[in-house]
Amino acid sequence: MPNDSIIETRALSKRYGCKLALDRLDLAIPRGRVHAIVGANGAGKSTLFRILLGFMPPSAGEARILGKDSQQLTPQDRARIGFVNEEHTLPGWMRVSQVVAMQRHQYGRWNQQVFDGVIGHYHVLPEQKVGQLSRGERAGFNLALALAQKPELLVLDEPTLGLDVVAKRAFLESLLYSNAADDCTVIYCSHQMEEIERVADNLIILERGQLRHMSAPEEFTARVSHWVADVPFKGPDPRTVPGLLEVQRLDGLHHYLVLDQDHAFEQFLRASGARTVQSMPVSLDRAVNAFLAKHHAAPAAA
Amino acid sequence: MARTSPLMIQVATGDPRPIGRQIVDAVRMKIATGELTHGNQLPSVRGLAQQLMINPNTVAKAYAELTTEGWLESRQGTGLFVAAPRQRLSDAERDRRLDDAVGRFVNDVIPLGFAADEVQARVADAFELLVPRKTA
Numbered sequence: 001m002p003n004d005s006i007i008e009t010r011a012l013s014k015r016y017g018c019k020l021a022l023d024r025l026d027l028a029i030p031r032g033r034v035h036a037i038v039g040a041n042g043a044g045k046s047t048l049f050r051i052l053l054g055f056m057p058p059s060a061g062e063a064r065i066l067g068k069d070s071q072q073l074t075p076q077d078r079a080r081i082g083f084v085n086e087e088h089t090l091p092g093w094m095r096v097s098q099v100v101a102m103q104r105h106q107y108g109r110w111n112q113q114v115f116d117g118v119i120g121h122y123h124v125l126p127e128q129k130v131g132q133l134s135r136g137e138r139a140g141f142n143l144a145l146a147l148a149q150k151p152e153l154l155v156l157d158e159p160t161l162g163l164d165v166v167a168k169r170a171f172l173e174s175l176l177y178s179n180a181a182d183d184c185t186v187i188y189c190s191h192q193m194e195e196i197e198r199v200a201d202n203l204i205i206l207e208r209g210q211l212r213h214m215s216a217p218e219e220f221t222a223r224v225s226h227w228v229a230d231v232p233f234k235g236p237d238p239r240t241v242p243g244l245l246e247v248q249r250l251d252g253l254h255h256y257l258v259l260d261q262d263h264a265f266e267q268f269l270r271a272s273g274a275r276t277v278q279s280m281p282v283s284l285d286r287a288v289n290a291f292l293a294k295h296h297a298a299p300a301a302a
Numbered sequence: 303m304a305r306t307s308p309l310m311i312q313v314a315t316g317d318p319r320p321i322g323r324q325i326v327d328a329v330r331m332k333i334a335t336g337e338l339t340h341g342n343q344l345p346s347v348r349g350l351a352q353q354l355m356i357n358p359n360t361v362a363k364a365y366a367e368l369t370t371e372g373w374l375e376s377r378q379g380t381g382l383f384v385a386a387p388r389q390r391l392s393d394a395e396r397d398r399r400l401d402d403a404v405g406r407f408v409n410d411v412i413p414l415g416f417a418a419d420e421v422q423a424r425v426a427d428a429f430e431l432l433v434p435r436k437t438a
Contacts, residue, residue: 177352194315198356218320281318
């Protein structure tokens with residue numbers, strides 16, 4: 001097994017009752033850089049992390065993290081992994097200083113300078129109880145704890161959910177420019193395309209427990225194009241449209257978002273009776289949205 | 303005093319152009335219009351990343367592309383600078399592109415019915431407006 005993957009799964013499956021949360025997932029995430037994982041709710045992201053961090057066994061297949069079987073992680077292995085989740089779960093009854101003392105004791109590579117540098121962005125006092133911190137302060141505290149641990153791998157699961165604009169910016173700044181994350185591989189799980197565009201080197205799209213795409217974000221965006229055609233009447237049967245992700249009829253014009261189509265798509269539209277055809281590129285947000293919307297659960301058409 | 307020239311650019315998320323592309327386009331435009339000139343030092347990778355609130359790797363990639371294209375040059379240990387202007391296309395290619403542009407221009411202008419000398423004067427005026435900025 002190659003050592004350059006920080007996370008590797010093989011035919012990884014997880015079944016909850018009759019529902020497959022992970023469906024023979026094959027995934028290899030290289031070491032280094034920031035990897036964003038996106039997927040609709042229920043795509044299997046949280047399940048994947050639970051298995052990778054050893055909180056839960058898989059139903060079938062294999063999951064390796066830092067080159068180790070995720071079900072056999074030692075406390076030393078865990079110390080090399082930082083994890084920040086959206087709830088920013090920390091014991092509410094403890095004081096900030098107590099949590100810091102506990103973490104410092106627990107992690108041999110603890111770096112107080114990194115902690116101070118990150119926590120300085122937030123109004124968090126050592127004597128405060130964790131339960132009294134705001135959501136944004138808890139997020140900052142959590143990130144400071146995770147970075148000070150000097151992890152090789154930092155997993156962030158929706159870390160900025162519910163943060164105000166100032167807290168969000170402080171969070172991203174600490175993550176991107178604090179030096180602490182320099183030698184660290186970051187897995188960034190988010191629904192916020194604006195953040196992903198700013199931070200991600202690599203985009204991983206999961207859908208229904210399977211890997212659907214992995215590349216630099218701009219390469220994914222380049223796969224999707226937006227075509228507007230003046231097709232009389234109802235236009236071609238959507239089932240015959242190659243690469244179709246989304247179709248809309250607006251003011252009598254057909255708008256198509258399609259995957260992996262080149263100029264041959266214009267010929268298709270012309271052959272379907274289009275009088276005019278124009279195309280343009282789309283944004284990352286639009287591309288991911290259309291890609292995920294295609295298989296998103298929706299009520300049966302009326 | 304900082305030796306770095308400020309890079310007054312902005313990037314937008316949600317744009318069809320990826321952020322790296324936006325940086326490349328913006329820097330090329332600054333150089334083409336003379337706002338940045340030969341020898342100006344660009345912000346550091348980390349500095350520009352922080353200014354724009356983006357991943358430093360994106361800035362590094364954009365700078366690498368600009369360097370490969372000959373717009374920027376790196377000087378050992380000191381940073382990135384605007385390169386001396388040089389022809390980036392072969393003579394034959396330049397000729398071909400000029401012919402193309404003239405052809406398109408003539409086709410657009412003929413139907414408008416202006417006299418040839420009037421059109422030429424207008425083109426000369428437009429150049430007047432651009433050229434001083436380029437050499438400033």
